[in-house]
Amino acid sequence: MVMAENGKHYLKKITEHHLFLPLVCLAVVLLANVIKTPNFFQVSINNGILYGYVVDVVNRSSELLILAVGMTLVTAASGGQDISVGSVMAVSGAVCCQVLSGGQVSVNSFQNPFLLAVLAALAAAALCGAFNGLLVSKINIPPMVATLILYTAGRGIAQLVTNGQITYVRVDAYKLAGGYIPGCPVPTPVFIAIGIVVLVSIILKKTTLRLYIESVGINGSASRLVGLNSTRIKFISYVICGLLAGVAGIVASSRIYSADANNIGIYLEMDAILAVALGGNLLGGGKFSLAGSVIGAFTIQALTTTLYAMNVAADQLPVYKAIVVIIIVTLQSPVFRKFIALTLPAGRKPMKPAEAEEEVQ
Amino acid sequence: GGTSGGDAAAPPEDDANALIVVGFSQVGAESDWRTANTQSMKDTFVEANGYKLIFDDAQQKQENQITAIRNFIQQEVDYIVLAPVTETGWDTVLQEAKDAGIPVIIVDRMIDVSDDSLYTAWVGSDFRQEGDKAAAWIVENFKDKDPVNIVHIQGTIGSSAQIGRTAGLEDAVAKNSNLKIIAQQSGEFTQAKGQEVMESVLKQNDKIDVVYCENDNEAFGVIDALEAAGKTYGRDGDIKIISFDATNAGLTDTLAGKINYNVECNPLHGPRVEKIIKQLESGGTPDKKAYVDEAAFDATTITQADIDARSY
Amino acid sequence: MKAGEKTMEDRIVLSMRSINKAFPGVKALKNVDFTLRSGEIHALMGENGAGKSTLIKVLTGVYEADSGEIRIAGEDRPASIHSPQAAQEKGISTVYQEITLCPNLTVAENLFLGREPRKAGFIDWKTMNRKSEELLTGLDIHVSPTKQLDGCSIAVQQMIAIARAVDMQCRVLILDEPTSSLDDEEVGKLFSLMRRLKEQNVGIIFVTHFLEQVYAVSDRITVLRNGALVGEFMTQDLPRLQLVAKMMGKDFDDLAEIRNAHEKRKEFDETPVIEAENLGRRGSIKPFDLTAHKGEVMGFTGLLGSGRSELVRAIYGADKADNGTLKIKGKTVRINAPLDAMKKGMAYLPEDRKRDGIIADLSVRENIIIALQAKRGMFRPMSRKEAEEFTDRYIDLLQIKTASRETPLRSLSGGNQQKVIIGRWLLTNPEYLILDEPTRGIDVGTKTEIQKLILSLADEGMSVAFISSEVEEMLRTCSRMAVLRDGEKVGELSGADLTQEKIMKTIAGGEHGNG
């Protein structure tokens, strides 16, 4: 009897955890594959590397995951989204390749040290982030419009850097970041993505950044009066976001060992925003969950890979994506859950709290 | 690449009046091919040759091109050169150009208008023919095999190049019972997507004979995916790779034997257009349609000289 | 309907039976019954977090009760009120505790939103503005109807909310702490209005923490404690002390004569904590001089909108002063942002709790530690344990009623939110503490506690600036008072001059020149 009670209590605790639904959604998307693609979860070592759909999901979601981390911070702090991340990826990739190629269109050996190229790329990306941050925090331009500027200009800048060409760096060492370290069966991007998530989590744990960001995102005016510099905090979050986009850009360009200004990271900004939302985060800012965004990113990539595995034509893919997204967010919507709780007779639980937005006097 | 031709210092006033003003509306700068195409125009219509080029980049948006043409009309340019984003939807604005008495020359993609007199001439590639060439190569090389399993990596769905090149292959498949498309998916003309799609295809299909990629970038991605999966491909391997565009990088891979057959898509339209304008200036009537010459390169016959001749 | 005598029963306009409402961690209402009769003013009393606002929100459809029924006179079946709109349609008009108006609309629109006067189907702005003007002048509120609402002070907004509710033809009028930011004059106006409505047989539910006000207007009192009904009483049958005892569940020595207990210091030998010279801000506050000493409580008084809040905001740097100098303990300082002021030992409890105070989604713990944490900086986060200790200390000290330390602040009752914010500032251990309406919405018991706390802090050497719309409260605690009129400091009173009468005279403009 007591055991059962405990069990129930435990179950309730799990189902009410904020990551419960995002995780369920991810699981459902993954499991849906088993029907059509029985070997979906099969992982083998092939040619010295891990091989299988699941590996693809994890590998391919790396850039998205890195972006989603930055997007989460920006969203929480400014209540808006950075839609320029895809373009910033292109800038970073372009700078990296251009430094490595020393200005030539295609090279077979590094013309400059790799480290220099990476630093230059990250600096360029951070600068882009700083530009966005300046417009948003200092000049008070709504994030979406402020970042729209680099969203359009970014790819132009990238092309300017590469002179309108695709710059190829056909050096094996450059493929490491987007490929495999010899002898290691796990793709490198996975390590980079994990590294970024861990690093950001540590920063959030060891400093007060999380508290500051959430506070500024919830009530800017009150935050100012308790001594927080909301301008600086927003600015920092944009710089971090830019920097992370830069990392993602290097990974993406390393995957194709070239700087394709027009295509690196294209449409990824929307997926990153979607990842944040699917992770149960509010796009209006405030409290956030990094783990949620990570799960969201996996969900989106799992969905894409699934649809490829099911041979859905690329141009029709958005239709299915849209439908799945709507189903997921509907399941997560508090109104819908309340409705379910009311109609399911079994749910003799205490009333759900009034909707999150309701304010108490 | 090079520096743009239009940046030169302004010539004396009286000279300016003598210059032929050409308004060129370009699709954008979405690929190396496009950049080479733009450069060709800029190099041709320089003031040294007696032209003033007004260049507009439409950023891949048709509505921008329509706006640009209206703008050219108000600027009273002598000729409008249009590299259309789409084949369709030019009736209204070309009518306006016609009303204003400005000849319009179409380059690259063909346009589909209700009245042919809305444009003066067309210069461009025949994507369908490109597709046919590539398909013919497959038919020729796999005469004795049945079935021939083809993986078809398409371009961006709806683009002219995709439509023409896909039609070429599909037509051949319909005519030759041994050819079989076992997977068809769009790689959106990019290396990254090409790789991602190919990875997925490889997990479902073991027996692949040909991968038909609709441009070089997709082919690079496919090569990466095959490499990772430990498959042999190209001139000396099991899987044959077909590609289009024949850019410098693409030909390099063809020479290296990674791509078996690469069909050219020539971006150098500038001189052709100039020829038409010269004809018009001297009162002649140019041909309504002019295809640019396009070759195809086979990995077994290509030489370094072919690559060196290629600037883009 | 029969004229003449009515029985009690048919005068009932509204009754609530066995209302239950639970939030996660708290049972906000436990089997509460409530009855309202027409033509009565019915006070709803209880400590902070007793469930008053929740009961009101259940009645007006903001929350749905877990169980219980609401009956409205003239209807056979229990009323189903699922939204404030439905409540309005049934003739229930409400002024909520936190002002619920639209900041982006004009005063006139806020008054007439949803019932705009129209001509040929289109909104008639002219009539709307004229009617607003009339309505506002009738209530003696002088504000242009075309002014955008967020440019009005809280008190004015409160009056507008009242005007809106009153102007709607209603059977039931609910006023949840309408007087918390009004001063005596406005309160007087409100009362005469309430009496007028009472004569028109409107049933009025009135929530307040001011006992005098309850006894001044109400006919009947319902007391809630911890979400449960204590009882319904006729006002004349329930002496003050008993009412307080019923609210608190224990005997309480009403408003102990704090004033006598505390010995006011007159002499200050040390250098003043704060010296302002010619400090001012264009367009809001005329240049003023001010000194504040260690261990004193200095009050700021004036009429509504006289600029008390703006004056202290200028000192704290919440709005940057554009001329004059500020010295702290003899040293001239430049304050560019609140953090500078905090580092120099100041703390500022803002007047507008909802806009400038609470960080609604953060937990009670985070809200309490945030100011101290901001002062310490980004790289010195306090440990979880430390934070919890601090939180517990202030939950105890201020008797904050919350389900847990981790409850989001938004789900606390208004008064308890206020206490959290007081705790936040006390935690920073300031030398100069600015309190703008600190006791707004706080129940009698705690209010006295807070006043005592202020005095004991002063005894320990803190200098306190205190603003309250309740002059009584200030007289009790302050040793000196600055008087403001129209954004100008017009006088300073201390010692024997500290009487209601003298203050009134100074406000009206009289003998006391600026020192």
Next chain:
Amino acid sequence: MKTLNDRKHMSGTTFLLIITIGLFVVMYAAGMIAFAEGGFAKPQMFLNLFISNAGLIVIACGLTLVMITGGIDISVGSVTALVCMAVAYQMEVNHMSAYGAIFIALGIGLAFGIVQGFLVAYLDIQPFIVTLAGLFLGRGLTSMISTEMISIKNEVFLSWAKFKIFLPFGSVNKKGIFQPAYIYPTVIIALLVVVAMVILLRYTKFGRRVYAVGGNQQSAMMMGLNVRRTKMQAYVLNGFLVGLGGFLFGLNSCAGFVEQAKWLEMDAISSAVIGGTLLTGGVGNPIGTLFGVLIKGTISSLITTQGTLSSWWVRIALSALLCFFIVLQSVIVSRNKKAR
């Protein structure tokens, strides 16, 4: 008793509108001086701004409405593409009449408006996500109808598209021939929509409800407004306008294809924001939006007329000008706010 701020002053919104219009005039005048021989001084050049952007104006007006409620709709570009494609397909493949096509267009717009509105208003799902799904869906459905480009050749439709309305003024071209200025009917429809929206927002209960909901949803609800219904109505009306705008867009481009109207949502959003609409809701004005569209049009017009930039510089210059404009506007407005 007397309060301090009794004097009547211009509201911040009005000031912003005046600044926006003022900056537009200055920018256009500068263009006329700098590119006088580029035809910038011709009246037709000015009218072209309206001709080319008629559809965008209507769509941006709808978006303004949604943005005032505090929402957003980023699906407008895709829905426009879907509308154009459906119209083209119905007329060219199924031989529907051009009149029928109008209903198709409005129907698609309304359908999107209703579904998105329901999800946002009644299920409380974040508008950005709902309409992002709408964006995916619209584009995907477009390619499901046809991946081919469809040219509209329906005679009635083309006669609408080519119907020039000549105006009593014009300019003389370099051969000395007078050319009357003209507009298309689409321009008149777009301007009518702007006027209708101004009236709707300012002079109807619905309009004021929209502002109230955007200003503070919670308050609006407690003041007894039906917040959900208001939002729903706003999205449905927006859907209708997207359908209409899409149709006007189709009249300008006479075609349907998958890639059509890409990034149109960004154009519409930035136009609305330049015109003074707040993304946070509660503030906005269709007239401002109209000028936002004109400003963006002028910026691209300036660059086209200049005509020597390379592709990437065009992108950079477009964004730089836009950035300059937004920053300038924001600085002027915040200065003014501080001064008050």
